[in-house]
Amino acid sequence: MRGGFPWGIGRRLAGVRANKSCMELTIREERPDDCRTVGELVEAAFRPLAFSDHTEHLLVARLRRSEAFVPGLSLVAEAEGRLVGHVLLTRLEVVAEDRSAATVLGVVPLSVLPGLQNRGIGSALLREAHRRAVRAGFGAALLVGHADYYPRFGYVPASRFGIRFPFDAPDACCLAAELVPGSLGGVHGTVRYPAAFFGETPEA
Numbered sequence: 001m002r003g004g005f006p007w008g009i010g011r012r013l014a015g016v017r018a019n020k021s022c023m024e025l026t027i028r029e030e031r032p033d034d035c036r037t038v039g040e041l042v043e044a045a046f047r048p049l050a051f052s053d054h055t056e057h058l059l060v061a062r063l064r065r066s067e068a069f070v071p072g073l074s075l076v077a078e079a080e081g082r083l084v085g086h087v088l089l090t091r092l093e094v095v096a097e098d099r100s101a102a103t104v105l106g107v108v109p110l111s112v113l114p115g116l117q118n119r120g121i122g123s124a125l126l127r128e129a130h131r132r133a134v135r136a137g138f139g140a141a142l143l144v145g146h147a148d149y150y151p152r153f154g155y156v157p158a159s160r161f162g163i164r165f166p167f168d169a170p171d172a173c174c175l176a177a178e179l180v181p182g183s184l185g186g187v188h189g190t191v192r193y194p195a196a197f198f199g200e201t202p203e204a
């Protein structure tokens, strides 16, 4: 099946792009018994990447146990009985100069198993996460990520909204998306990550 899948809500998704084959994909909320496999999946996804510090799986574990965690916004992609992708959206704040804070979501991180990348799994996960985020009352999402990948989902440089990240990252990689049009109007300042983002590793 070619692009433009009718990805629906929380349901079985037929026809993930593959070279010549199709596989049925389900996007669903992560369950407690998925956590170990999700950790392995995230670690595997980032293992080949030179820019990674290879601790993203530990970050996911910390965020899952933090106040920034939003139940229902840690999603897995399942195909043929195994987990093939994961996305986690957690609360972030954008703090203005007058110290007022706006709550948005951070995408930290998006992961697809190396052997199954470029088949639409990451796209399906992120689009479904956006839909669920809106239903949960969130209007915007921020991330630091691939400048060539995320614009297709509505992400633009966060600097356009006057939002800065506390990292030394290229402007083109510091991205924001209005999941609800206009939701970032009046939101500006510096992104404040939850303590868990920088915290210590929880015990397994």
Ligand SMILES: CC(C)(COP(=O)(O)OP(=O)(O)OC[C@H]1O[C@@H](n2cnc3c(N)ncnc32)[C@H](O)[C@@H]1OP(=O)(O)O)[C@@H](O)C(=O)NCCC(=O)NCCS
Pocket (backbone or CB within 6 Å): 045, 046, 049, 109, 110, 111, 112, 113, 116, 117, 118, 119, 120, 121, 122, 123, 124, 144, 145, 146, 148, 149
């Ligand atoms: C990045 C990632 C999540 C994308 O998920 P995916 O399922 O492989 O990608 P999709 O099938 O949804 O999308 C494929 C498209 O994205 C592009 N793409 C995939 N990975 C990309 C990357 N790292 N940078 C830029 N574009 C990328 C492909 O070229 C393809 O483009 P096309 O539709 O124009 O042909 C996945 O490759 C992954 O887990 N990578 C390792 C971990 C990572 O980098 N996570 C994101 C951190 S910001």
